[in-house]
Amino acid sequence: MFELSARAQDFIQRCKAFIEKEIEPVEAAFWEEARHLNPNGDWTTWQWPAQLEILKQKAQAAGLWNMFLPDAELGAGLTVQEYAHIAELSGRSLIAPTVFNCNAPDSGNMEVLWRYGSEQQKQQWLQPLLAGKIRSVFCMTETAVASSDATNMQATAIIDGDEIILNGRKWWSSGLGDPNAKIIIFMAHTPDPSKDRHHQHSMVLVPVESKGVRIERMLPVFGDYDAPHGHGEVSFENVRVPIENFIGGAGQGFEIAQGRLGPGRIHHCMRCVGAAEKALELMIDRGMQRHAFGTEILKLGGNLERVAEARVAIDQARLLTLYAAYKMDRLGNMAALTEISAIKVVAPSMLEKVVDMAIQIHGGAGLSHDTALTGFFAQARSLRLADGPDEVHKGMIAKLELRKRGYGSKTKKTLD
Template identity: 85%
Template sequence: MFELSARAKDYLERTKKFIKDEIEPIETEFWREVHSQNLGGDWTKWQWPAQLETLKNKAKQQNLWNMFLPCAELGQGLSVQEYAHIAEISGRSLLAPIVFNCNAPDSGNMEVLWRYGSETQKEQWLKPLLAGEIRSVFCMTEPAVASSDATNMQATAVIEGNEIVLNGRKWWSSGLGDPNAKVIIFMAHTPDTSKDRHHQHSMVLVPINTKGVTIERMLPVFGDYDAPHGHGEVSFDHVRVPIENFIGGAGQGFEIAQGRLGPGRIHHCMRCIGAAEKSLELMIDRGMNRTAFGKEILKLGGNLERVAEARVAIDQARLLTLYAAYKMDTLGNMAALTEISAIKVVAPSVLEKVVDMAMQIHGGMGVSQDTPLTGFFAQARSLRLADGPDEVHKGMISKLELAKRGYSTRSKK
């Protein structure tokens, strides 16, 4: 079922080689340079090290570029399942997805523009995003409401003549601090009493320098600002953009969001699995090369059992995620709803568990920035909230299971 074509195997092997030869030798120093800027939350001074453009150009030259996009004309024509294997390999590195132009939120935003954007929107925004010339932001989560229920959204996108007027406040807008961020996809409520509650939200393209758009601050994750990418809070105060900036038309926000999130969750989960594999390797190497009480650390206590538990958990998560990708490719997103929710619960939790084990074996080093473990841990814990918290996905799974037996999760009146 999960056998790769010769072409997909070629991409996978070349991706592995690129990461081993080009990224791994410089990654520690790369992030050390980023952290040495010591600019805190002052995103106006954030910059990427010059090495990034060199790596991106090398990746382009080898066609290891936009591999997430199944469209052969714009990406590399790989299926969701085929790209899933590449996402796992790139997940071993905090830098690799950026180098291959396959990083969130840009990959999801590019897929939205490819599937739903007008020709004008594609020319203005998709083309430079695909070229890696600019970055983008996705604004959905709001500080004032429980965003796990997207119908709570208070931000508005109201039509006035030939313009859309935007008001609201968003946060955890990933990529907002990037010096190359040029465009925002803003999801908001577009009131229309003639439509049901899932057709009253829209996605709107907003150039980041539009009057009324104000970046309020960057938000640290466990004390780290994730510079120079960043996750920010941004306000929209009577922002006016042309009515042509609706993506797919007014009221299409939820439909577009579902199309965006399906493949994106595969990408996130497979990157988690790659990060978990890397964490397990680091755990074993550290544990077998340091001794305490006359034994290798890994042979003390229940550490060997933890290695076995990690292997089982990682392999289970990988198989479930590949199955979800297979169903998406063959039957479509709607047929894979249970699996898409399941992997979103499982993969970040597995990564969180394995990283925690690896941190413990590393001792003090495990909570420093000398290894990628703290970055992986922040990734895992954040993903248990991002794109829907665990509880929402478990609720979806139980709803679908009850429906198979003719029951509803709704309370009887």
């Protein structure tokens, strides 16, 4: 079922070698420099270490670029399942996805433009994103409403002649602090009484420098601003953009969002698997190299059982995610709704638990920047909220299970 083509195997092997040779030897120094260059939440001064551009040029020269995109000319032409293995490898590093130009939210935004964008939108925004010349932002979550229900959205995109007027406030907009962020995809309510509630939202392209766009602040995650990428709060006050800036047309926001989130969840979950593998390796090495009470600390206090539990959990999450990708490739996103929601519940929670075990073995060092563990933990805990909280996905799974038994459909099944 999960057999890989020779071409996919080649990409996977070359990615693995590139990460081991080019990224892992410099990553610790890279993030140390990044913290030095960006010591606080003032995003107006943020900058990337020069090493990033060097690594990106090497990756692009090696053909390890835009591998998430199934288009054989613009990307690698890999299936969702094939790319999933590359996402796992890149998940072992906090910088590898960016080096390969396969990082969120850019990868999802590029897929949106590739699938739904006009030719003019592709030329103006997709091409620079594919070239890694600019970065992008996705604005969906709002400050004033429960964003777990996207129909609560209060931001508006109102048609006014040949323009769209945008108003609203968004937060947790990832990448907003990046010095190369140039374009925002803004999701908002476009009222239309003739349409149902899932056809009254739109996605609109908004240049970051547009009049009325104001970056209010960057938001720390567990005290870390994730500079120079950042997650920010941004307001839109009577922002005017051409009507051509609708992606796919007014009212198509939810349809586009589903197309964006399906592959994106595979990417996120497989990166969780890769991060968990790295955390387990760190846990074992630390536990076998440190001694207490006359033996290796990994052999104390049930730690060996935790190693076994981690191995089981990682492999379960990987197999479930690959199965979801397999169904998406063969049958489409709608046929894989249960599996897509399931992996979104399973993978981040699995990573959170494995990283917590690794932190415990590392002691105080596990809470510092000496390893990637704090970054992995923040990633795991954030993903239990991002792209829909656990509870929403569990609700979706339950709803689909009830539907299989005839409940919840137009003709509701009742108990005898």
